Amino acid sequence: MEVPILKQGAVLIATFQAALSDADLNHLRMGLVQQVVKFRSRAVIVDVTAMDVMDSFASRTLREIAHMIRLRGAETVIVGIQPEVAFAMVQLGLTLEGVATALDLEEGLAYLTQKFKNTD
Amino acid sequence: MSKREGGSKDPGSRHPGVELVRSEAPSELLRELVAHLRQNRTQLREEWVVRITETRLLTAMTKEEIFAEATSVYDSYVEALETEAFEALQAYARNLSERIIPRGVETHEVVGIVLLLRDVLARSLFAKYQTDFKKLNRILDAYEPAANRIANTVAVGFVQERERVIRQQQEAIRELSTPVLQVRERLLILPIIGVIDPQRARQLTEQLLRGIRTNRAKVVVIDITGVAAMDLTVANNLVQTVEASRLLGATVIVTGLSPEIAQTLVTIGVDLGKMNTVGDLQGGIEQAERLLGYKVEKLAEPR
Numbered sequence: 448m449e450v451p452i453l454k455q456g457a458v459l460i461a462t463f464q465a466a467l468s469d470a471d472l473n474h475l476r477m478g479l480v481q482q483v484v485k486f487r488s489r490a491v492i493v494d495v496t497a498m499d500v501m502d503s504f505a506s507r508t509l510r511e512i513a514h515m516i517r518l519r520g521a522e523t524v525i526v527g528i529q530p531e532v533a534f535a536m537v538q539l540g541l542t543l544e545g546v547a548t549a550l551d552l553e554e555g556l557a558y559l560t561q562k563f564k565n566t567d
Numbered sequence: 568m569s570k571r572e573g574g575s576k577d578p579g580s581r582h583p584g585v586e587l588v589r590s591e592a593p594s595e596l597l598r599e600l601v602a603h604l605r606q607n608r609t610q611l612r613e614e615w616v617v618r619i620t621e622t623r624l625l626t627a628m629t630k631e632e633i634f635a636e637a638t639s640v641y642d643s644y645v646e647a648l649e650t651e652a653f654e655a656l657q658a659y660a661r662n663l664s665e666r667i668i669p670r671g672v673e674t675h676e677v678v679g680i681v682l683l684l685r686d687v688l689a690r691s692l693f694a695k696y697q698t699d700f701k702k703l704n705r706i707l708d709a710y711e712p713a714a715n716r717i718a719n720t721v722a723v724g725f726v727q728e729r730e731r732v733i734r735q736q737q738e739a740i741r742e743l744s745t746p747v748l749q750v751r752e753r754l755l756i757l758p759i760i761g762v763i764d765p766q767r768a769r770q771l772t773e774q775l776l777r778g779i780r781t782n783r784a785k786v787v788v789i790d791i792t793g794v795a796a797m798d799l800t801v802a803n804n805l806v807q808t809v810e811a812s813r814l815l816g817a818t819v820i821v822t823g824l825s826p827e828i829a830q831t832l833v834t835i836g837v838d839l840g841k842m843n844t845v846g847d848l849q850g851g852i853e854q855a856e857r858l859l860g861y862k863v864e865k866l867a868e869p870r
Binding site: 528531533537538549550 | 772773776777779780783785807808810811812813814815816817
């Protein structure tokens with residue numbers, strides 16, 4: 448399943464659909480980093496609003512994506528984690544430590560705008 | 568072989584020791600008894616109300632109310648006997664319970680009045696069929712199982728309704744006792760008071776996470792001044808709440824840790840780096856306002 452990646456200025460927005468397979472996640476990980484390189488993006492927002500479960504593989508992949516993208520000098524923000532999913536994640540010890548998070552796309556963009564303003 | 572006598576004798580005597588079954592179907596008997604109960608409705612209902620008052624049941628209701636309920640229970644009772652439609656009776660029983668439970672009517676009163684009605688009707692059947700003992704037995708064979716089912720249905724319906732009300736009240740109490748309050752744009756306060764057991768802790772977390780999403784909160788102040796003690800499970804739950812809130816983009820400030828709880832958290836080895844703590848609620852709110860970019864300035868003295 449292809450994950451749509453949209454470009455909004457210097458930010459790439461990847462919207463996860465529900466039920467991504469491990470193969471999809473692997474594919475996405477490489478794809479996103481390639482896009483960051485191609486467009487010289489400053490940040491990536493990964494929108495997981497549609498995910499109603501998050502397992503350890505998905506969680507680890509998100510962290511890896513963030514780390515890889517940081518190596519390209521760009522920021523990653525995960526947005527749209529649902530309350531029930533957040534609760535389940537922390538119970539399993541999947542805290543996405545070191546990765547920025549925001550409530551939704553709007554908040555994610557606001558966070559990035561603020562960050563760019565501070566660092567520019 | 569006994570000689571055949573005139574045809575006017577009871578056919579049963581032709582074969583001594585064998586009870587000949589009459590041709591009346593149970594449904595016919597039921598119809599007959601229902602007709603009797605309907606015909607004598609006013610009198611039997613009155614008798615029942617008298618018995619209710621004598622036995623001092625339904626003391627929470629006035630005479631008029633008892634009479635009104637008695638009328639509808641009587642009619643539903645007779646209808647249930649007639650149609651054997653117990654779903655209707657179940658629904659009626661739950662409906663009745665919904666009305667009278669808030670008035671403080673107890674289970675034993677409801678069961679009591681239904682049994683009294685059963686007795687009043689049974690006595691009236693004894694009176695009517697006292698000359699024909701065999702018929703009385705057959706009538707009772709039809710009446711008793713139906714009457715018992717009715718008593719059972721009403722009692723169970725009443726108890727189920729009470730249980731439903733209790734569950735509802737428990738849920739309401741639980742929700743009220745952990746209010747999530749918005750005190751500024753993007754700022755929520757969760758004051759926790761009393762004992763937190765794992766179930767309440769879990770409910771708290773769920774309520775907070777929902778609140779963060781609904782109010783789009785960026786900072787949450789969890790105040791535990793009112794919490795006397797905390798065990799390992801609850802302490803871990805608090806940490807999880809902080810972590811889960813972060814996943815929704817909100818920062819949590821915990822305030823009001825008592826010396827005892829501070830001791831507990833240190834002893835347990837909770838990673839305090841994960842927790843943003845401030846001494847008291849006032850400090851917590853001030854810190855939250857700073858995080859949100861507010862500056863509070865005093866413009867004049869209080870009047």
